[in-house]
Amino acid sequence: MKNIAVMVRNLPFNTRRNSEALRMSVGLTLREDKVTVIFIDDGVYSATQAKPELINVQPSKREFEALSMLKCTLLADKPSLEERGIKNLVPNVKQAGRDEIVRTITGSDIVIPF
Amino acid sequence: MQDMVNMTTELDLRGEVCPYTFVKTKLKLEDIESGEELIVTFDHAPAVENVPRSLKNEGHKIMGIEKKGDHLWKVRIRKA
Amino acid sequence: MKLGILLTSSPENENTNTVIEISRAAREQGHAVSIFLMYDGVYNVHKKEFAQLAGNGVSIAVCALNAEQRKIGKVDGILFGSQYDHACIAQGVDRLISFG
Incomplete structure (x- = not known):
C-alpha cells in the first residue's frame, strides 16, 4: 500500500x-492506496462551502461525499485559510498546520500537485 | 441448500460516470459472498468497457454484457 | 525502474514536449514508462510523438470520460481507460511525476 498526497493549489x-x-x-x-488531499494556497477555496452552481459551475459535492465515504484524509492548510479569511469548510475537511502538511508530504510515496 | 442462480443482486448505476461506476460496483461486491452474482446497469459507454476490464483485473468473472437499449447495458459479474 | 507520468495539460503547453523527451530518454535507458493522460492532457492523444512512444513500448492510457467530454475519438495503441488504470500505474511504478 502506498501513501498518495494530492495537492489542490489553484x-x-x-x-x-x-x-x-x-x-x-x-x-x-x-x-487500496491511502489518499490524502491537501488544499493549499488558492486551492483552499475548493474546500469552502461555496455555491458554484450559482454561476452555472457544477459543485464538487459528489467528489467530497465519495472521498469521505472512502475515508480519505482531507486537509486544508491553515496559513492559506487565514490569509484569505476562510472559516467555513466542507464537512470532513480538517484545518492543518504547516507541520502536519509537511508530515503528510514527507510521509507520502507519491505527491501529485494538480 | 440455496440455489446459486437465485443469489443475484442488482445495482443500478444509471447517471454515474468513472470512477464512481467502479467504486460503487466494488462496494456492492463487498456485500455479497464469493460465487454470488451481481448485475449492474450502466448508461455510460466507457464504463461498460472499463468496469468489466478492471473487475477482471481484480479477479472477478464477467458472465455477460447485455445491451438493453441505445445507451443501456447490463453487466453480470460473479464475485471471486 | 518503472516510471509513471501523469499529464493534465493540453499540447500547446511545454509540458507535452518535456513528457515526450523524458519518456524517450527513459526508454533509451531501458526503463519502463507508463503515461496517463487526463483532464486537458487527453488532447495529446493525437500528437504523432505519442503514437511513436506507444510504438516504442511506452504504455499510454487516457481517461475515457475526459476524452468523451472533449469529443476525442479513440486512437490505436492507446488505452481509453479509467481512473482505475491510473490507480494501477500509481501503485505499480517506482516514481511518478506529474505535469499539469
Whole structure:
C-alpha cells in the first residue's frame, strides 16, 4: 500500500481542474492506496462551502461525499485559510498546520500537485 | 441448500460516470459472498468497457454484457 | 525502474514536449514508462510523438470520460481507460511525476 498526497493549489473558478483533482483522488483509492488531499494556497477555496452552481459551475459535492465515504484524509492548510479569511469548510475537511502538511508530504510515496 | 442462480443482486448505476461506476460496483461486491452474482446497469459507454476490464483485473468473472437499449447495458459479474 | 507520468495539460503547453523527451530518454535507458493522460492532457492523444512512444513500448492510457467530454475519438495503441488504470500505474511504478 502506498501513501498518495494530492495537492489542490489553484483557484476553482472558471475551471473544472480542482473538481477533476478530487475525482482523480477518488480513483486513486481503487487499488487500496491511502489518499490524502491537501488544499493549499488558492486551492483552499475548493474546500469552502461555496455555491458554484450559482454561476452555472457544477459543485464538487459528489467528489467530497465519495472521498469521505472512502475515508480519505482531507486537509486544508491553515496559513492559506487565514490569509484569505476562510472559516467555513466542507464537512470532513480538517484545518492543518504547516507541520502536519509537511508530515503528510514527507510521509507520502507519491505527491501529485494538480 | 440455496440455489446459486437465485443469489443475484442488482445495482443500478444509471447517471454515474468513472470512477464512481467502479467504486460503487466494488462496494456492492463487498456485500455479497464469493460465487454470488451481481448485475449492474450502466448508461455510460466507457464504463461498460472499463468496469468489466478492471473487475477482471481484480479477479472477478464477467458472465455477460447485455445491451438493453441505445445507451443501456447490463453487466453480470460473479464475485471471486 | 518503472516510471509513471501523469499529464493534465493540453499540447500547446511545454509540458507535452518535456513528457515526450523524458519518456524517450527513459526508454533509451531501458526503463519502463507508463503515461496517463487526463483532464486537458487527453488532447495529446493525437500528437504523432505519442503514437511513436506507444510504438516504442511506452504504455499510454487516457481517461475515457475526459476524452468523451472533449469529443476525442479513440486512437490505436492507446488505452481509453479509467481512473482505475491510473490507480494501477500509481501503485505499480517506482516514481511518478506529474505535469499539469
